[in-house]
Amino acid sequence: MPWTYLGAALLLLVIGLLGLNLLSALRRMREDAARRALDLARFQEELAILREKHRKVTLEPLPWNGFRKFVVSRKTAEGAAVCSFYLTPHDAKPLPAFKPGQYVTFRLPDTRPGGQIIRCYSLSDHPHQPHYRVTIKRAGAPAGAGTSLAGVCSGIFHDQIREGDILDLRAPLGNFTLEPADAEPVVLIGCGIGITPVFSMLATLMHQKSRRTIWFFHGVRSSREHLFKAELAAFARANPQVHLRTCYSQPGPDDRLGEDYQVAGRVTLELLQRELPSNNFRFYYCGPGAMMEELTGGLKQWGVPDTHLHFEAFGPLSVKRVSHVTAMPATPAATRPLVTFRKTGTAVPWDGTHETLLDLAEHLGIGIASGCRAGNCGTCVLAMQSGEVSYIQPPGSPPEARTCLTCIAQPKGDVVLDA
Numbered sequence: 001m002p003w004t005y006l007g008a009a010l011l012l013l014v015i016g017l018l019g020l021n022l023l024s025a026l027r028r029m030r031e032d033a034a035r036r037a038l039d040l041a042r043f044q045e046e047l048a049i050l051r052e053k054h055r056k057v058t059l060e061p062l063p064w065n066g067f068r069k070f071v072v073s074r075k076t077a078e079g080a081a082v083c084s085f086y087l088t089p090h091d092a093k094p095l096p097a098f099k100p101g102q103y104v105t106f107r108l109p110d111t112r113p114g115g116q117i118i119r120c121y122s123l124s125d126h127p128h129q130p131h132y133r134v135t136i137k138r139a140g141a142p143a144g145a146g147t148s149l150a151g152v153c154s155g156i157f158h159d160q161i162r163e164g165d166i167l168d169l170r171a172p173l174g175n176f177t178l179e180p181a182d183a184e185p186v187v188l189i190g191c192g193i194g195i196t197p198v199f200s201m202l203a204t205l206m207h208q209k210s211r212r213t214i215w216f217f218h219g220v221r222s223s224r225e226h227l228f229k230a231e232l233a234a235f236a237r238a239n240p241q242v243h244l245r246t247c248y249s250q251p252g253p254d255d256r257l258g259e260d261y262q263v264a265g266r267v268t269l270e271l272l273q274r275e276l277p278s279n280n281f282r283f284y285y286c287g288p289g290a291m292m293e294e295l296t297g298g299l300k301q302w303g304v305p306d307t308h309l310h311f312e313a314f315g316p317l318s319v320k321r322v323s324h325v326t327a328m329p330a331t332p333a334a335t336r337p338l339v340t341f342r343k344t345g346t347a348v349p350w351d352g353t354h355e356t357l358l359d360l361a362e363h364l365g366i367g368i369a370s371g372c373r374a375g376n377c378g379t380c381v382l383a384m385q386s387g388e389v390s391y392i393q394p395p396g397s398p399p400e401a402r403t404c405l406t407c408i409a410q411p412k413g414d415v416v417l418d419a
């Protein structure tokens, strides 16, 4: 008899264990299915973003190829160390429209023989004007360094470019654009000189008499850096759907809270969460790298989908110091792609120490001209004799076949470059 009880108990135990296993297997399957569904949703979202970017960079033809001559028709001071330049076509032919948020690329002669300086500047007005306008901040030297390290191109614009001068411009480009015909509410954020593309977006919506709800956050240190103050105030006064929040992080003694600015402090996620009625907006933002990283992470955590985050960095420093001029050993590690710079006869394994092929070339002391260092201006393009590259971010416009933009390129396998 006890054996019968024991047998029954064992049987129940086995059935119980099997049941538990079955339940936990079912739970795991449900969790796996949910995770897969989430991964798929994320993948589809990322695919949609990439498709959209690809569509923008491949389908839209440029209004002109190469460089076109423009006259500086007006130059105005906008505040501390910032000037606006108004540009009209030298050939007096019509001025092509652009999308608010796009930038133009300038080519200035360098003092070195045959040298040239290439830099990108966002268009800072709406596209229905008879001119293009760019607004340029003088890039000062790093703290403690001599003035010889001050920004080259912005210095030339401030000190040498005069009304009547003729400049070379590439056609407007860029994927950081607002679709003015959309009706979705938007949050526009511009910190420091990063206000230029988002001001263009706001000015476009105002010009089109858009009824779209717009929150505009402008982050600066004090009134000395407060760009487009009168225009912004006029837009907000005349349009109840425009909510303007100017944030001073270091207000001056004469700066008046409530009059000159609305918020003491920086533009942060906490500020957005405090001011906005919800997270249901499209966000467009431009400013210093640290602020953009902070906002992107914070907005994602707040539940804003990737598809609603649109941002642009003005690129890393255009000038980088060459840290070493001696080549790394030419022996390739067996499993690493081999990067060969044909003209200089240098071959090194790609070991992931450098972010891009341009960084690697500079590390080796191989001179490659660069401008934006963000895949926008095309200056760093190199012919590829063989191999393929991938890009760490989509190029502003796709380079020709068998060439690559080294400032955003990484080798996919062995690659031979014409440098």
Ligand SMILES: Cc1cc2nc3c(=O)[nH]c(=O)nc-3n(C[C@H](O)[C@H](O)[C@H](O)COP(=O)(O)OP(=O)(O)OC[C@H]3O[C@@H](n4cnc5c(N)ncnc54)[C@H](O)[C@@H]3O)c2cc1C
Pocket (backbone or CB within 6 Å): 103, 119, 120, 121, 122, 123, 134, 135, 136, 137, 138, 139, 140, 141, 142, 149, 150, 151, 152, 153, 154, 155, 193, 196, 197, 313, 314, 315, 317, 318, 319, 320, 321, 372, 374, 376
């Ligand atoms: C898409 C896009 C849009 C842009 N829009 C705008 C805009 O609307 N307005 C605007 O003002 N800018 C804009 N920029 C930035 C602009 O293109 C330039 O990068 C900026 O003007 C600086 O260029 P520069 O030649 O004056 O400075 P660079 O000579 O390129 O130097 C950049 C910085 O590095 C420092 N530096 C130089 N040498 C050294 C060294 N050896 N060690 C350490 N530091 C050094 C300089 O002091 C300077 O601060 C935009 C950039 C991009 C990519």
Ligand code: FES
Pocket (backbone or CB within 6 Å): 369, 370, 371, 372, 373, 374, 375, 376, 377, 378, 379, 380, 381, 405, 406, 407, 408
């Ligand atoms: S430096 Fe401008 S595209 Fe590479």
